[in-house]
Amino acid sequence: xxLLNEHADHRKPLxxxxxxxxxxxxxxxxxxxxxxxxxxxxxxxxxxxxxSKQLGVASISMKDEGLRLGLGSFKALGGSYAVIRLVLxxxxxxxxxxxxxxxxxxxxxxxxxSRMTVACATDGNHGRSVAMxxxxxxxxxxxxxxxxxxxxxxxAIARYGADMIRVDGNYDDSIHEAAxxxxxxxxxxxxxxxxxxxxxxxxxxxQGYTALLTEALRQMPELPTHVxxxxxxxxxxxxxxxxxSVLFGDKRPFFTxxxxxxxxxxxxxxxxxxxxxxxxxECTVMAMLECYEPSLVAWRILSHAADAFMTVEDDxxxxxxxxxxxxxxxxxxxxAGESGGVGLAALAKIAADENLRRQIGxxxxxxxxxxxxEGATDPKLYAELVGQTPEQVVAKxxxxxx
Numbered sequence: 001x002x003l004l005n006e007h008a009d010h011r012k013p014l015x016x017x018x019x020x021x022x023x024x025x026x027x028x029x030x031x032x033x034x035x036x037x038x039x040x041x042x043x044x045x046x047x048x049x050x051x052s053k054q055l056g057v058a059s060i061s062m063k064d065e066g067l068r069l070g071l072g073s074f075k076a077l078g079g080s081y082a083v084i085r086l087v088l089x090x091x092x093x094x095x096x097x098x099x100x101x102x103x104x105x106x107x108x109x110x111x112x113x114s115r116m117t118v119a120c121a122t123d124g125n126h127g128r129s130v131a132m133x134x135x136x137x138x139x140x141x142x143x144x145x146x147x148x149x150x151x152x153x154x155x156a157i158a159r160y161g162a163d164m165i166r167v168d169g170n171y172d173d174s175i176h177e178a179a180x181x182x183x184x185x186x187x188x189x190x191x192x193x194x195x196x197x198x199x200x201x202x203x204x205x206x207q208g209y210t211a212l213l214t215e216a217l218r219q220m221p222e223l224p225t226h227v228x229x230x231x232x233x234x235x236x237x238x239x240x241x242x243x244x245s246v247l248f249g250d251k252r253p254f255f256t257x258x259x260x261x262x263x264x265x266x267x268x269x270x271x272x273x274x275x276x277x278x279x280x281x282e283c284t285v286m287a288m289l290e291c292y293e294p295s296l297v298a299w300r301i302l303s304h305a306a307d308a309f310m311t312v313e314d315d316x317x318x319x320x321x322x323x324x325x326x327x328x329x330x331x332x333x334x335x336a337g338e339s340g341g342v343g344l345a346a347l348a349k350i351a352a353d354e355n356l357r358r359q360i361g362x363x364x365x366x367x368x369x370x371x372x373x374e375g376a377t378d379p380k381l382y383a384e385l386v387g388q389t390p391e392q393v394v395a396k397x398x399x400x401x402x
Contacts, residue, residue, distance in 0.1 A: 001261070001264075001267060001310060001311045002308065002309075002310040002350075002356055002359075003267060003270055003271055003308060003309045003310065004307065004308050004359065005270060005303070005306050005307050005308060005309065007270070007273060007303045007304070009303060009304050010303070010304065010307075011250065011304070011305075011307075012304055013245070013249075013304070014242055014245055014246065014301060014304055014305065015300065015304075018242060018297070018300065018301050019242075019246050021203040021206065021207055021242075022206065022207065022210060022239060022242040022243045022246055022301075023243075023246050024246070024247070026207050026210065027207075027210040027211070027213070027214050027243070029207075030077075030081060030207060030208055030210050030211045030214075031211060031214060032101070033081060033084060033085075033101050034077075034211055036101045036102060036104065037069065039069055039070055040069060042215040042218075042219070043063060043064050043065055043066075043067045043068050043212065043215065044063075044064050044067065045061050045062070045063055045064075045215075045216055045219035045220065046061070046062045046063075046064050046332055046334055046372075047059065047060065047061050047062075048060040048061075048062065048327070048328075048331045048332075049330075049331065050327070050328035050329035050330060050331045051323070051327065051328045051331055052368075054328055055347065055348060055351040056351055056357075056362075056363070056364055057226075057347075057351065057362065057363070057364065057366040057367070057368050058364060058365050058366055058367050059367045059368065060344075060347070060368045060370065061216075061219075061220055061224065061367070061368070061369050061370070062334060062343075062344070062369075062370040062371065062372050063212055063215070063216045063369075063370070063371045063372065064334055064372045064375075065212060065340075065371060065372055065373055065374065065375075066334070066335055066336065066337070066340065066372055066374060066375025066376070067375070068212075069132075071125070071128055071129060071132065072125075072337075072374060072375040072376070072377050073125035073128070073129075073288075073337075073373060073374040073375070073377060074125075074209060074212055074236060074371065074373050074374070075125040075126045075128070075129045075192070075373075075374075076125075076128075076129050076132065077129075077208040077209050077211050077212060078126065078129055078192060078204075078205035078206065078208040078209050078235070079120065079126050079127075079128075079129030079130035079132075079133055079190055079192065079205055079208075080129045080130065080132045080133030080136065080208070081133070081204065081205070081207070081208030082130075082133070082190050082201055082204035082205045082208065083118050083130055083133030083134055083136075083137060083139065083190055084101060084104065084133055084136070084137060085204050086116075086118070086188060086190070086201070086204075087104070087109070087112070087113045087116060087137045087139060088100070088101060088104070088109075090112055090113075090116060091103075091108070091109045091112045091113070094112055095108060095109075095112075104136075104137060109137075110137070110138045113137040113138045113139045114138050114139065114140075116139045116140065116188060117139065117140040117141065117142060117185070117187040117188065118130055118133075118134050118139055118140070118141050118142075118187065118188045118189075118190045119141070119142040119143070119144065119178055119181070119182045119187045119188070119189055119190070120143060120144070120178055120189060120190045120191050120192070121143075121144040121145070121146070121167070121171065121174035121175040121177070121178040121191065122143055122144070122145060122149070122157070122174075123145075123146075123148075123149060123153075123171055123232075123287055123288050123290065124145075124149060124150075124153035124156070124157070124287070124288065124377060124378075125288055125374060125377060126192045126205075127143040127145065127157045127162070128156055128157050128160065130143065130162075130190050131143060131157050131160035131161065131162035132160050133190075134160070134161070134162065135160045135161050140163075141160070141161065141162040141163065142162065142163045142165055142178075142181075142182075142187065143157050143162045143163070143164055143165065144165045144166075144167050144174045144175075144177055144178040144181075145157075145164060145165070145166060145167065145174060146166075146167050146168075146169055146170050146171055146173060146174040147166070147167070147168055147169065147170075148170065148171075148283060148287065148290070149287075150287075150378055150380075150381065152378050152379070152380060152381075153377065153378055156377070165178075165181075170280050170290070170292065171290060171291055171292070172277075172280075172291070172292050172293055175191065175193060178191070179191070179198075188201075189201065190205070191205075192205045192206075192233065192235050192295070193233040193234075193235070193291070193293075193294075193295040193298075194295045194296045194297040194298070195295075195296060196296065199296065199297050202235070202295060202297055203297060205235060206235050206236075206238060206239045206242075206297070206298075207239075209235065209236055209239040209240075210239060210243050212371070213239070213240060213243050213244075216369070217247075220369070222367060223248070223251075223253065223367075224253045224367045224368060224369035225253055225254065225361075225365070225366045225367045225368070226253055226254045226255075226256070226360065226361075226362060226366050226367070226368045226369070227240060227241075227244070227253045227254070227255045227256070227368070227369045227370075228256045228258060228343040228344075228346045228347050228368065228369075228370055229241070229255070229256075229257060229258065229343055229370075229371055230257075230258045230259075230286075230289055230339060230342035230343055230346075230371075230373060231257050231258060231259055231266050231289065231294075231298075232263075232288060232289040232290070232291040232339075233265075233291045233293070233294055233295040233298060234257070234266050234294045234295050234298025234299060234301075234302060235295055235298050236371070236373060237257045237266070237298065237302060237306070238295070238297065238298035238299075238301040238302050238305070240255070240371070241255045241257075241301060241302055241305035241306050242301040242304075242305050244305070245301075245304065245305040252305075253369065254307050254308070254360050254361060255305065255306050255307050255308070256306070256307065256308040256309070256310060256346060256350075256360065257270075257302060257306045257308070257309045257310070258309075258310055258311070258312055258342050258343060258345070258346040259289070259309070259310070259311045259312075260284040260286040260289050260290065260311065260312065260313075260314070260317070260342075261284075261311040261312065261313050261314075262281055262282055262283070262284040262290070262314070263278065263284055263286075263289060263290045263291055263292055264278060264311045265277065265278050265291055265292050265293055265294045266294050266298075266299070266302065266309055267309045267310065267311050269294050269299055270302075270303075270306075270309040271309075275293070275294050275296060275299045276293075276294075277292055277293040278292050278293075279292070280292055284314055285314040285317060285318065285338050285385070286314065286317050286338055286339045286342060287338060287339065287378075288337070288338075288339035288373070288374060288377075289339045289342065307360070308359075308360060310346055310349075310350075312342060312345045312346055312349060316342075316345040316346075316348070316349060317338055317339070317341065317342050317345050318338070318385050318386075319345065319348075320336065320341035320342065320344040320345035320348065321336050321337070321338060321340070321341050321382070321385055321386050322385075322386055322387075323341075323344065323348075324336045324341050324344065324372070325386050325388060325393045327397070332397065333393050333394070333396070333397035334372055335375045335376050335382075335390045335393055335394065336372045336374070336375065336376075337373075337374040337375055337376050337377050337378065337382060338378075338381065338382070338385060339373060339374055340372045340373050340374040340375065341372060342373075343370035343371060343372075344370055347368060347370065350362060375390070376390040
């Protein structure tokens with residue numbers, strides 16, 4: 001399914017608060033924080049010239065977040081950044097002076113952090129980022145996981161010392177339970193989705209994601225003409241669309257948001273013209289995108305800054321994983337998890353449809369930007385879907401494992 005954005009505020013400037021969260025100064029703050037993160041380095045921007053020819057576009061550039069900070073996902077930039085900011089804010093308040101990230105390991109700051117507990121719900125990647133941030137600053141951490149989260153993903157979070165709490169139901173159920181328990185116990189909820197009265201911390205999470213865009217814009221020789229970004233609650237899609245809107249205004253690329261067809265909360269919100277919670281149906285293989293209610297902040301930004309919304313099927317996502325693992329000609333291989341290659345899945349669907357190509361102006365001169373939002377964060381499932389382990393893909397193509 002495909003839908004052009006006909007919202008009344010489409011392509012108008014973002015609201016002032018959103019423009020501030022995703023603006024140039026905020027992105028500089030994120031970079032400052034990252035320079036103090038051990039193991040931080042820019043992730044690669046992979047170019048796929050042979051695939052570009054096959055799909056009838058000038059170029060395809062993919063930011064590979066499967067190599068981000070040892071977490072294998074772009075979400076390493078968000079939850080941990082928010083946790084660090086919150087600890088520094090609390091330390092500044094208690095010490096009655098501005099505390100910078102350079103002081104994060106000072107005894108006074110660590111003592112303050114040790115009395116704080118952060119909590120969130122997760123499908124896997126956001127929870128790992130929050131847990132990593134809590135371990136880094138010495139805060140306590142409780143992570144709520146629903147019944148669909150695999151044992152492998154739970155173990156990956158627990159390795160950072162988080163207290164794991166199981167919740168019956170789906171992702172949305174775990175969000176509500178995490179918020180309820182956190183309020184009861186006076187913990188700090190560090191969610192990547194927002195709801196009425198709760199926007200500031202999800203804003204920090206989204207702000208952290210701007211780092212990958214700052215890097216990508218330095219790595220690209222030219223601004224892309226088209227961007228395809230997958231969405232769960234909408235955080236990463238809104239960050240990309242919103243940041244590009246602030247930077248480039250009406251000269252920004254044509255932006256398409258992609259949902260799984262079985263969890264199409266942003267597509268249905270765009271069709272209705274307001275945030276919509278969709279019914280839970282059959283689970284999707286795109287586990288990191290299986291969300292049934294959009295973040296209010298993300299929807300507000302996307303209603304202004306996205307140009308189109310579409311859905312892809314599970315088979316499309318798996319085919320994109322296989323295509324990236326077995327690249328065309330001399331193109332490099334990319335290890336993409338089941339949610340990671342969804343932008344490519346959407347591009348391939350549009351590239352094969354002349355009517356859709358015309359609607360979005362996709363042609364032989366188009367420069368496409370995609371994000372591999374995750375590597376093989378569940379290696380066992382990756383091997384089942386692709387028919388090769390991540391290590392086999394890497395060995396065959398001489399690349400570094402995600």
